[in-house]
Amino acid sequence: MSRKPRIAIFSADAKLGHEVKGATRYTFLATLLVERGFEVDFITSGFQHWEKRQRDLATFDTSMHAFNVKFIAEPSYPANMCPQRIWAHHVMAKRVTAYFDADHDYDLIYCQIPPNDVTLAVGRSAKRYGIPFVVDVNDLWPEAFRIALDVPVLSDIAFAPFERQARRAYALADAVVGTSDEYAARPFRDRAEDIPKLVVYVGNDLEEFDAGAAENVGSVEKPEGEVWVAYAGNISALYDLETLVEAVAIAAKAHPELRLKILGDGPERASVDGAVERTGAPAELLGYMPYRAMAAWLKASDIVVNSLVANAPQSVPTKIGDYLASGRPMINTSMNAEFREKVVRDGFGVNVVPGDAEGLARVICKLVEDETGRARMGRVARELAAAQFDRPHSYEATVDLIRSLIAERSK
Template sequence: MKRIAVITMGVKLNNENGYTRFRFLSEFLVEKGYEVDLITSSFQHWAKEQRDIESISKEKYPFRLRFIEEPGYKKNIDLRRIYSHSVAAKNLKKMLNHDGAYDLIYCEIPPNDVALSAAEYAHEHDIPFVVDVNDLWPEAMQMVIDIPIVSHVLFYPLLRDAEKVYELCAGVIGTSDEYTDRPFTKNVRNIPKETVYVGNEISVFDEGVEANIQAIKKESGEFWVTYAGTIGTSYDIRTMVQAADELKKQGYMNIYFKILGGGPLKDELEEYAKTLLGNVEFTGYVPYDKMAAYLRKSDILINSFIKKAPQSIVNKIADYLAAGKPMINTCSSIEFRNKVARDGFGVNIEAEDKKLLVDAILEIFNDEEKQKQMGYSARKIAEEQFNRPNSYNKIVALIEDLIKKD
């Protein structure tokens, strides 16, 4: 039985918050006949605290869990986070040197230095290394800390590590075409690559809807405009709050905005909303199954980003599409804007413009046929392109080919 290491610093284990991409992939590879070690951090990124590893170890998983010791940090963009990842990178190298007899290593990037430790170990021991690109560092950080010359110097080590990882990989998986192509911008290489959206398990989404839909109370005649995700610097929630205010002033008393999730700007924006007239509710963090029901009960979903946000096709898109509702997209990614227009599940507008957002909402609000057509297209694309039990077969095929070549 071939042995694979799946390395990620951010994964949801039982009863935690977070993303399930790498847990699903690990389980999926076990089902395909591989022996899998899921290697992750002792620090839980979303809770910003150390994991109770003893308690987690009592739970049953089809794969083996291994934990990299990491000191942790308090903020997503923080010098302590950079230090914490550097410690994790060194501890990962120690772990692999102690027990790293794998037939293939599969690792996410970022963090760039953690990925580099894995890539260098794989290169030194002639092990095929697959990089999973699901964000771009330092590009994303430079959006927040954009100081001429200073930012370039500050983030150069991240850029240097990323380029080294891309030089050493034997295969590339990206969560969008933009991310898949990133390793080849400075390294023209003939290695396998695939774009596999983060996706979801539509059956799990639908189970969440069925279990919670009756508990989500929506009065007759209410029209819900909903955002689900982090409330932070990349996400343009302020314009949503302003649009709610404007719609109320125009007499649309039945349009309600639901903001699902938490983040560093939640309290500030919630207080700001209270100073205006709009119908806005900040629900706080909502468990996945309940979130699914909220999305299904909504009428429009907002993929809301600021103009400078570097994100492409993010995690929430799979759930938005599975809900079968029209989407208003403010993300600047050309790839995703083209997809929205081509696949017909929503409309694109420029970010940070209250009038454009109000006009887009009213365009959909006043056209029931458009609502139905966009909702149908959304669900169809979710089933065809974002459903993990189907789409992740492309990852398995790439892994199989590299192991055979090795």
């Protein structure tokens, strides 16, 4: 009997075991590949990026996963942007190289980017051993860093290594998967479009979302007559939550039934707390919560907000799948042309210019007053979630791509 095709997936920031925080795109793909007849080794860091702590590998429970988990030791770092993180990824790049030198009996390697230097190391290993290499573009470095540090000349010098690493990693790819059109196109800025390219939104599992919402509906108490505006996700410099707080404070003067629910946490929480205190906005910061509980809060809300600063590099963020699944109209402040066009074309929400609290307040008021319009946008959102963001269906395209690359190699 011939062996199953063997796949290696590398992701630096996955949620594993019983962890609450972390990315699930790559663990979902790994599970799907196992179900489709592949053997999968999931290679990741021993450091939990989202919680900024080392995992206890001696007691870590990976039994809930159908794939094999391979931890690689990585030094700790205290923040998303700090010298220690750069060093930690440098160490990880060397150690992942050593991993593939010791075990390179793979039919394909699938790798998340960023971190750029780790992806470059994985790509070089793939080329060294003649293994097809797929790059999954989940974020853009150094573009994302310029939000926090955009100083003429200095930023160009500081970020040049990240730019160089990305260019070299993309040059090694045999195929590209992106979480948006923009991200999928990024590798071809520096190389000919001579390899397969696929757009697969991060998305979610609609069945899990709905089950979680039903399971936790009793824990969400919503007083009759209240209208909830909800944000779910990280509280960082990329997300314009202070403007959202200010807008709700303004809108609540005309609509005292308004409430803002912020589901998440992050380094800018103190600033958002300060904005709530300063404006007197009817807002509640609920912190991180398990995914299935978050689903119940989103479905209980009336409006969801994709709140980003003007120069944020995200195009179709992870949370969009959950927002659409909630069946609620979306207010979008992202200036990404791809996503703004999608909001208008598909009709599930309204675009607003970021940083404009008065303008955002006017849109919130219009949606509060237009229950029929909210219902129409919500129906469109839910239909789009099923058609384009439901992972059990949309990720099959990635499985097909992997099969085709392995078949091509076998020839």
